Amino acid sequence: MHAEVTPSTLDTEQRQRLFRELQAELPQEGLLHTTEELRPYECDALPAYRRLPMAVALPETLEQARAVLRICRAAGVPVVARGAGTGLSGGALPLENGVVLSLARFNRILEIDVDNRCAVVEPGVRNLAITEAAAPHGLYYAPDPSSQIACTIGGNVAENSGGVHCLKYGLTVHNVIGLKILTIDGELVTLGGKTLDAPGYDLLALMTGSEGMLGIIVEVTVRLLPRPERAQVLMASFDLVEDAGRAVTAIIGAGIIPGGLEMMDNPSIRAAEDFVHAGYPVDAAAMLLCELDGSNAEVSEQIMKVRDLLLSHKATDVSTAETEEQRARFWAGRKAAFPAVGRISPDYYCMDGTIPRKHLAMVLNRIDELGREYGLRVANVFHAGDGNLHPLILFDANVAGELEKAEELGGRILELCVEVGGTVTGEHGVGVEKLNQMCVQFSAEELTQFHAIKAAFDPESLLNPGKAVPTLHRCAEFGAMHVKNGQLPFPDLPRF
Numbered sequence: 001m002h003a004e005v006t007p008s009t010l011d012t013e014q015r016q017r018l019f020r021e022l023q024a025e026l027p028q029e030g031l032l033h034t035t036e037e038l039r040p041y042e043c044d045a046l047p048a049y050r051r052l053p054m055a056v057a058l059p060e061t062l063e064q065a066r067a068v069l070r071i072c073r074a075a076g077v078p079v080v081a082r083g084a085g086t087g088l089s090g091g092a093l094p095l096e097n098g099v100v101l102s103l104a105r106f107n108r109i110l111e112i113d114v115d116n117r118c119a120v121v122e123p124g125v126r127n128l129a130i131t132e133a134a135a136p137h138g139l140y141y142a143p144d145p146s147s148q149i150a151c152t153i154g155g156n157v158a159e160n161s162g163g164v165h166c167l168k169y170g171l172t173v174h175n176v177i178g179l180k181i182l183t184i185d186g187e188l189v190t191l192g193g194k195t196l197d198a199p200g201y202d203l204l205a206l207m208t209g210s211e212g213m214l215g216i217i218v219e220v221t222v223r224l225l226p227r228p229e230r231a232q233v234l235m236a237s238f239d240l241v242e243d244a245g246r247a248v249t250a251i252i253g254a255g256i257i258p259g260g261l262e263m264m265d266n267p268s269i270r271a272a273e274d275f276v277h278a279g280y281p282v283d284a285a286a287m288l289l290c291e292l293d294g295s296n297a298e299v300s301e302q303i304m305k306v307r308d309l310l311l312s313h314k315a316t317d318v319s320t321a322e323t324e325e326q327r328a329r330f331w332a333g334r335k336a337a338f339p340a341v342g343r344i345s346p347d348y349y350c351m352d353g354t355i356p357r358k359h360l361a362m363v364l365n366r367i368d369e370l371g372r373e374y375g376l377r378v379a380n381v382f383h384a385g386d387g388n389l390h391p392l393i394l395f396d397a398n399v400a401g402e403l404e405k406a407e408e409l410g411g412r413i414l415e416l417c418v419e420v421g422g423t424v425t426g427e428h429g430v431g432v433e434k435l436n437q438m439c440v441q442f443s444a445e446e447l448t449q450f451h452a453i454k455a456a457f458d459p460e461s462l463l464n465p466g467k468a469v470p471t472l473h474r475c476a477e478f479g480a481m482h483v484k485n486g487q488l489p490f491p492d493l494p495r496f
């Protein structure tokens with residue numbers, strides 16, 4: 001895979017000066033710049049793209065983070081924010097001439113406000129740590145990416161992350177009520193807070209999913225929810241993937257919003273079962289996990305309804321987790337599905353696109369056909385209720401050309417999502433991975449607006465440049481932009 005490489009602009013002397021200035025502001029061991037020190041930062045969880053940065057800064061305080069931005073801005077050096085580096089689209093991929101600003105040491109939970117049912121935390125706090133801190137109060141933080149044990153809330157906000165429970169409780173954007181950000185100038189801006197609404201444009205929503213391109217998130221206030229009285233999960237097996245897809249549509253169509261509604265196809269079921277022994281039906285073509293939560297009475301009623309719907313949509317078997325331990329076991333296979341698939345193939349490439357639910361069955365069939373066309377196996381494990389697909393393309397990077405084939409197949413799958421009225425990302429962001437498909441999704445006018453928004457926050461394009469929004473030039477090269485008389489529609493736009 002290739003990435004647009006920004007050329008190095010500082011000579012050796014300028015670099016040394018930059019390091020000295022940064023070191024003077026940062027704590028001891030707060031600046032890394034030898035190759036050995038930089039190696040762990042060369043990629044995120046999309047390792048096909050790798051690049052060593054010029055340096056990594058690890059500030060511990062707001063003032064130190066502000067100083068890093070000030071120094072980098074003065075030197076014209078790009079800054080790439082980084083949480084835990086679990087991103088799957090290359091969002092935290094460093095720039096050769098840039099500084100990685102790690103927020104890992106901003107890891108304090110500042111407040112659990114039980115009365116207002118919210119938590120105020122620093123951006124480097126792990127997603128799961130918020131729920132752990134809220135648990136003694138009977139509260140939890142709903143968005144639960146499968147990576148929640150490691151990923152940071154700052155990364156979640158920057159990617160607008162999702163998870164199993166987002167079908168009912170919303171994505172990160174619906175659960176973040178306040179942010180503090182540092183602009184590239186080092187100005188501290190407060191967006192939202194503990195109250196329900198704020199006047200003016202909804203900059204809070206704009207910042208969520210902005211992939212480190214508009215500002216550095218330094219504090220997050222999240223909504224906490226009361227733990228439901230009861231949660232119970234059903235596991236249903238199907239002989240045909242299409243039947244599982246139709247069952248998903250039927251459940252939601254019946255007015256039931258499950259706490260989670262996930263689908264796995266046969267390769268994923270087998271891989272997960274081998275890995276965690278969750279009791280999955282290894283001969284099924286597909287299985288659904290459907291969690292219902294709420295009051296006792298609500299759950300009892302919905303369990304019956306969903307069971308009937310599943311059986312009337314050709315489920316061959318439906319079992320209910322009767323204990324908390326069994327419920328955790330059913331989910332353990334799903335949560336470990338990515339690493340489980342990693343055990344059955346030398347490499348896999350995880351795609352992330354979203355489609356209208358009603359097209360699930362048709363799109364899964366098309367993905368199967370595309371996989372055959374490219375001679376690559378595809379395992380599917382995904383948030384079916386949200387229509388958020390995660391085809392895992394299995395390949396071997398040591399076989400010449402397979403990586404490129406996997407990448408091309410991934411692109412075709414995303415384009416299929418757009419074709420049926422969906423989007424090229426559900427929760428993993430665009431990063432460097434989906435830049436070409438952004439050209440398919442958006443018109444030149446729309447991309448121009450995105451660039452204008454970026455320029456309003458970051459006129460010199462120093463915050464994570466080259467990510468998330470493609471240049472029109474790139475789109476023209478990709479063949480997805482109309483070029484008239486040799487001119488792009490907006491010839492004056494930056495081409496970084």
Ligand SMILES: Cc1cc2nc3c(=O)[nH]c(=O)nc-3n(C[C@H](O)[C@H](O)[C@H](O)COP(=O)(O)OP(=O)(O)OC[C@H]3O[C@@H](n4cnc5c(N)ncnc54)[C@H](O)[C@@H]3O)c2cc1C
Pocket residue numbers: 044045080081082083084085086087088090091092103123144145146147150151152153154155156157158159160161162163164211212213215216217218338339427428464
């Ligand atoms: C096994 C596995 C399972 C996963 N499952 C899910 C899932 O179920 N749902 C899901 O949504 N994602 C999932 N992911 C993807 C990933 O965990 C999320 O995107 C997560 O939000 C990234 O958080 P991070 O702290 O690792 O961020 P990083 O990877 O470090 O950074 C991600 C992006 O956020 C920016 N950023 C990070 N911190 C800040 C900050 N403080 N201010 C401004 N910008 C910042 C970075 O520049 C980058 O663009 C999974 C990943 C793995 C490896």
